[in-house]
Amino acid sequence: MIFSQDDDYMQRLVPETCxxxxxxxxxxxxxxxxxxxxxxxxxxxxxxxxLLVCSEIGCPVALHYKCMCCNPKFDDLGHFYCPYCSYKxxxxxxxxxxxxxxxxxxxxxxxxxxxxxxxxxxxxKDGESQSKEPDLSLHVGNTSxxxxxxxxxxDGGGQNESVxxxxxxxxxxxxxxxxxxxxxxxxxxxxxxxxxxxxxxxxNVHFREGGITPGKELLQDSIIKDKSKEATISxxxxxxxxxxxxxxxxxxxxxxxxxxxxxxxxxxxQHEGIFEEEEGQEEVxxxxxxxEEVLADGTLHASNEGSQDYLELSEENQGKTEDEEQMxxxxxxxxxxxxxxLETSDTDTETLSARHKNRRFKRRARKKARxxxxxxxxxxxxxxxxxxxxxxxxxxxxxATSKNKKISASKKAKQPRESPKQFTKTTLPxxxxxxxxxxxxxxxxxxxxxxxxxxxxxKNLPWRRILDFGRHVFHATRTPIDLKDKWKNMMAKDSSTIxxx
DNA sequence: GTAGGGCTAAGG
DNA sequence: CCTTAGCCCTAC
Numbered sequence: 031m032i033f034s035q036d037d038d039y040m041q042r043l044v045p046e047t048c049x050x051x052x053x054x055x056x057x058x059x060x061x062x063x064x065x066x067x068x069x070x071x072x073x074x075x076x077x078x079x080x081l082l083v084c085s086e087i088g089c090p091v092a093l094h095y096k097c098m099c100c101n102p103k104f105d106d107l108g109h110f111y112c113p114y115c116s117y118k119x120x121x122x123x124x125x126x127x128x129x130x131x132x133x134x135x136x137x138x139x140x141x142x143x144x145x146x147x148x149x150x151x152x153x154x155k156d157g158e159s160q161s162k163e164p165d166l167s168l169h170v171g172n173t174s175x176x177x178x179x180x181x182x183x184x185d186g187g188g189q190n191e192s193v194x195x196x197x198x199x200x201x202x203x204x205x206x207x208x209x210x211x212x213x214x215x216x217x218x219x220x221x222x223x224x225x226x227x228x229x230x231x232x233x234n235v236h237f238r239e240g241g242i243t244p245g246k247e248l249l250q251d252s253i254i255k256d257k258s259k260e261a262t263i264s265x266x267x268x269x270x271x272x273x274x275x276x277x278x279x280x281x282x283x284x285x286x287x288x289x290x291x292x293x294x295x296x297x298x299x300q301h302e303g304i305f306e307e308e309e310g311q312e313e314v315x316x317x318x319x320x321x322e323e324v325l326a327d328g329t330l331h332a333s334n335e336g337s338q339d340y341l342e343l344s345e346e347n348q349g350k351t352e353d354e355e356q357m358x359x360x361x362x363x364x365x366x367x368x369x370x371x372l373e374t375s376d377t378d379t380e381t382l383s384a385r386h387k388n389r390r391f392k393r394r395a396r397k398k399a400r401x402x403x404x405x406x407x408x409x410x411x412x413x414x415x416x417x418x419x420x421x422x423x424x425x426x427x428x429x430a431t432s433k434n435k436k437i438s439a440s441k442k443a444k445q446p447r448e449s450p451k452q453f454t455k456t457t458l459p460x461x462x463x464x465x466x467x468x469x470x471x472x473x474x475x476x477x478x479x480x481x482x483x484x485x486x487x488x489k490n491l492p493w494r495r496i497l498d499f500g501r502h503v504f505h506a507t508r509t510p511i512d513l514k515d516k517w518k519n520m521m522a523k524d525s526s527t528i529x530x531x
Numbered sequence: 532g533t534a535g536g537g538c539t540a541a542g543g
Numbered sequence: 544c545c546t547t548a549g550c551c552c553t554a555c
Binding site for chain 1: 535540541
């Protein structure tokens with residue numbers, strides 16, 4: 031849509047409701063108004079003629095079509111927006127979506143909290159009844175659940191539709207997720223706007239204050255703020271990580287989500303500079319993650335709608351929690367208290383503690399002995415047979431492991447993946463990694479990788495490259511050495527089967 | 532970063 | 544007790 035510099039445009043330039051006016055003193059505004067009114071030329075070539083005038087209220091940008099450095103952006107109604115306003119609108123939309131997501135998350139947390147209080151007390155005591163309990167799944171679309179109705183009552187009906195929809199999307203939140211969120215935008219948009227302090231106003235102010243380079247100083251400020259915020263977040267993350275291996279299993283997912291939000295936030299703050307009010311919300315989000323961990327670990331694990339992933343996760347985590355318990359007295363740096371509720375919340379009944387006490391004691395002794403092993407030469411086979419672990423291994427532990435093994439073949443690859451770097455960073459120095467069996471998919475990928483890279487390899491196989499090659503299949507904790515070891519085993523296996531024939 | 536060999540958990 | 548498979552350490 032091409033405008034001439036007509037009266038209509040002038041009127042649009044100096045509306046009393048202009049956002050800038052709210053943030054600048056009258057004198058400044060008056061001066062600026064005068065400048066804008068005089069502005070009847072292209073801001074690039076400084077000439078008159080047919081100009082594209084930005085439709086954003088208060089934006090004085092006018093450009094020749096040919097002076098645009100890129101294709102002009104129009105909205106559905108054909109209104110032209112200058113690149114800055116166009117970007118600003120996109121950011122605004124992103125913010126709305128984020129607000130929606132956070133609202134949904136908060137609703138989810140409330141929902142889960144209520145269920146934890148109401149439902150799980152008896153779940154813990156009755157193992158079998160857990161599977162019959164109402165579905166506490168985080169997934170949507172399951173209509174046959176009483177809790178859902180309770181939730182609707184608790185949170186008020188109007189929003190539930192949108193909140194419920196978005197909660198599922200958050201689980202796989204990415205750009206695609208955000209895009210799909212748009213269809214729900216209108217539903218909660220009003221509330222999101224209400225919570226926001228008219229973003230457009232701040233945008234405009236920054237643009238004006240920054241002069242020709244819009245909000246340059248503010249931009250830097252925002253980057254600094256953002257970095258400090260990021261540091262805070264990562265500090266918090268570290269604290270979580272110190273809580274033990276359990277966190278690691280979910281940390282990668284946490285990081286993914288946080289990372290995604292951080293990126294969004296960076297984008298926002300770089301252009302708007304003031305999202306300090308969202309810091310609290312960021313914390314809320316992190317808190318949400320923590321809550322989810324707790325739930326995945328204990329309360330949700332059995333009542334979930336047959337979600338094997340949760341089930342398996344909780345099984346593993348029980349073992350890990352146990353390890354954490356052993357470590358705590360010895361650990362020179364005491365982990366934060368965040369895991370205390372984890373231990374006491376649901377899995378640690380009196381009987382359980384008593385049953386595991388002996389085992390923990392033995393394991394602790396073994397772990398104490400481990401540092402000596404590290405520095406000493408290889409142990410003799412006699413030492414090997416004296417391993418206390420073997421002597422005190424329990425039948426139910428065996429059963430759990432075998433069950434775990436069965437599940438692992440098909441399910442391991444679908445678990446949230448933990449980064450090997452995170453693992454080495456956050457695990458105690460002498461702790462041994464949890465044994466992770468190879469899936470068929472991983473083996474196939476390994477074969478494929480070796481096949482692909484062995485041709486180009488002169489002497490040594492590039493395990494690192496093979497790992498990168500199959501990163502999407504290999505578990506995130508796999509290292510090149512693991513690949514090498516696995517290949518070694520596979521070769522040994524092959525040769526042994528050949529020998530037998 | 533990789534190879535080789537030893538250690539160890541887990542299962543039979 | 545043996546075997547298997549994954550993990551770890553050390554040398555290169």
